[in-house]
Amino acid sequence: MNYKKKILVTGGAGFIGSHVVRLFVNKYPDYQIVNLDVLTYAGNLANLKDIEVAPNYRFVKMDIVDAESITNLFQFEKFTDVIHLAAESHVDRSITNPTEFVMTNVIGTVNLLNAAKLIWKGEMEKHRFYHVSTDEVYGSLGETGLFTEQTAYDPHSPYSASKASSDHFVRAYGDTYGLQTVISNCSNNYGSYQFPEKLLPLFINNIQNKKALPVYGKGENIRDWLWVEDHARAIDVLFHKAMSGSTYNIGGHNEWTNIALIKLLCKIMDKKLGRSEGESEKLISYVTDRAGHDLRYAIDSTKLQNELGWTPSLQFEEGLEKTVDWYLENKEWLENVTSGDYQKYYEKQYEKR
Numbered sequence: 001m002n003y004k005k006k007i008l009v010t011g012g013a014g015f016i017g018s019h020v021v022r023l024f025v026n027k028y029p030d031y032q033i034v035n036l037d038v039l040t041y042a043g044n045l046a047n048l049k050d051i052e053v054a055p056n057y058r059f060v061k062m063d064i065v066d067a068e069s070i071t072n073l074f075q076f077e078k079f080t081d082v083i084h085l086a087a088e089s090h091v092d093r094s095i096t097n098p099t100e101f102v103m104t105n106v107i108g109t110v111n112l113l114n115a116a117k118l119i120w121k122g123e124m125e126k127h128r129f130y131h132v133s134t135d136e137v138y139g140s141l142g143e144t145g146l147f148t149e150q151t152a153y154d155p156h157s158p159y160s161a162s163k164a165s166s167d168h169f170v171r172a173y174g175d176t177y178g179l180q181t182v183i184s185n186c187s188n189n190y191g192s193y194q195f196p197e198k199l200l201p202l203f204i205n206n207i208q209n210k211k212a213l214p215v216y217g218k219g220e221n222i223r224d225w226l227w228v229e230d231h232a233r234a235i236d237v238l239f240h241k242a243m244s245g246s247t248y249n250i251g252g253h254n255e256w257t258n259i260a261l262i263k264l265l266c267k268i269m270d271k272k273l274g275r276s277e278g279e280s281e282k283l284i285s286y287v288t289d290r291a292g293h294d295l296r297y298a299i300d301s302t303k304l305q306n307e308l309g310w311t312p313s314l315q316f317e318e319g320l321e322k323t324v325d326w327y328l329e330n331k332e333w334l335e336n337v338t339s340g341d342y343q344k345y346y347e348k349q350y351e352k353r
């Protein structure tokens, strides 16, 4: 079949990437979607079981840090566009091993940019490089205000510093070589297929197993939560409609202190598991705070909403219940990803807190 576009999606076996791949494969049968992923601990092909045999889907196992393989792949496959999500994504891991974040998030991104620049030379205007980034590049807010697209970058963790750096490289390749870029900075995502090192799936798993819930500091930090499928919908809209060289914030206007969110989660889980009210809350354990812990993230996504008409589709309470249901119904997925190395990570991460 002659496909209209051949899109390389990097990191498609991860949490957000798998939702983006699923959306594009199902919605655009006239696009070929090539999912490139090295399958780190966070990458899991089981996240894409439902679409793995679709005729317009293919998987390539490759490391974006390997410049030569990436260049060869681009020359051979002649992708029309790139949606780049592959990254090391967990702040706590970036504190333990920052160099790995520089390699994947910075060097890996530059390798993709170089390969795109090489094969699209002379016809840049026909192709698009979409870079998926985070609101964490903007740093931390006080009690008021929101991150806009004009907020100055002020990253504090090695993770956010590496994402900020990759954003700068993407913009620089647009300005210097004429690469047609789009960058989006999104707030915290939640939903199915998220690796249980991040707050919500970790706590859902621990509540189920009656394990302690390690709340960092006093639980007063604030995050702005967006349903992952709404993020994927925003990426779809922006990939097709954003002006080249533009940046958009994506967020749900949905701020929660960690402790309020955890208490709501405990309440939902008590109901779903048939436990008496208040039982799961007893598992809350306040532990040593994360180093450099950003106090508050909150996104102003007015530009995306006003210019392109995107709005979040789900109310948070509904989305959270849906998410809990998914993890309870997919025990095997959870068991598979929490076996093996996960145990070692968990002990190392939490034993001294």
Ligand code: NAD
Pocket: 010, 011, 012, 013, 014, 015, 016, 017, 036, 037, 038, 039, 040, 041, 042, 043, 044, 062, 063, 064, 065, 084, 085, 086, 087, 088, 089, 090, 104, 108, 132, 133, 134, 135, 163, 185, 186, 187, 188, 189, 190, 195
């Ligand atoms: P994730 O950790 O769940 O998935 C990352 C994927 O990238 C995995 O499949 C992994 O195998 C792959 N990968 C890692 N290193 C690679 C390498 N060297 N070569 C090829 N593949 C590699 O991450 P996520 O939460 O799905 O985040 C996806 C993107 O969205 C990231 O760029 C992240 O910065 C950004 N983001 C995440 C959030 C969030 O709340 N999770 C919010 C905003 C932006």
Ligand code: TYD
Pocket: 090, 091, 092, 188, 197, 198, 199, 200, 202, 214, 215, 216, 217, 221, 222, 223, 258, 290
């Ligand atoms: P996380 O899911 O790691 O996302 P991010 O740090 O990228 O926002 O954490 C969300 C919030 O939850 C953050 O303020 C840190 C806090 N947190 C805990 O209190 N305990 C935990 O065990 C984890 C993983 C996170």
